[in-house]
Amino acid sequence: MLLQNDTGLIIVDIQGKLAEIVHQSESVIANATVLAKGANCLGLPIVWLEQNPSRLGATTASLSDALGDYQPIPKMTFDGCGADAFNEAIEKAGVKSWLICGIETHICVYQTAMSLLQKGYNVEIVSDCVASRTAQNKDMAITKLLSKGAGVTSLEMCLFEMIGDCRSPAFKDVLRLIK
Template identity: 55%
Template sequence: MLSKENTGLIIVDIQGKLARLVSNSDSLIAHCQKLINGAKALDLPIVWLEQNPEKLGATVDELSMLLVEQEPIPKFTFDACEEPGFMHAIRASGRNTWLVCGIEAHICVYQTASHLKNLNYDVHLVSDCISSRELVNKELAITKLANHGISITGLEMCLYELVKDCRAPEFKEILNLIK
């Protein structure tokens, strides 16, 4: 079970034109907005990545406006674990469990989640907060990651798992996000 005391959120490369080209783009961005707002309500650390931002563009406005209190970590490798700044942020958080969202599911999300799992982190892929240009590639990523021992979750499932109790102070805010 997820615990807000030990969980953080990783946002992978939801940027530029590619964010508008992936399968179900509008739904992906809307779900990621809710996930980010939920993570903020639960006071989870957020690690935000951008792949080669000078070439691919910045994170979409709908998400970057929710993250104004921090800067994205630029990367050039598909696997974010190869970026020292990313690994420093992961270690500095003190968290062992990570929710992962972003694009593309079968490339950067897949490689980053796999590497984190190999480093003994507890990784949870938020299945309705990832996408690829082709739906078949998203499905392939989910299958391979699940076979690798990574937990598959959904937006509502993970947020309610983190809240645990309808008496929790964050419950109403989470409920309003999901409605």
């Protein structure tokens, strides 16, 4: 089970024109935005990555706006763990479990998740908040990650799993985001 006090969110490369051309892009961007807002409601640490932003562009505006005071960590490697600032942010967060959303599932999301698993973290891919240019590549990445020890969850499932009780102070705020 995901625990609110031991879980963080990693957002991977939802940026530029690539964010607009992945399979089901509008849905993925909308869901990732709700996930970021939900993570803020729950007080989760958020680590936000951008792949080569000077070439690929900035994070999609709706998602960037939802991230408030958080700042993106630029990277050149597909694996977020190739960026020292990312590793420092992950360690500083002090949590053991990470939700991951972003694009492309079979490249940057996959490689980042694999490195986190190798470092001993629990990783959950938020299936309706990840995408690749083709559905087949997304499915292949999730299948492979499952075989390597990652978990798979959904936007609503992970948020309500961490809330755990309708009396939680975050319940009504998250419920408004989902509806």
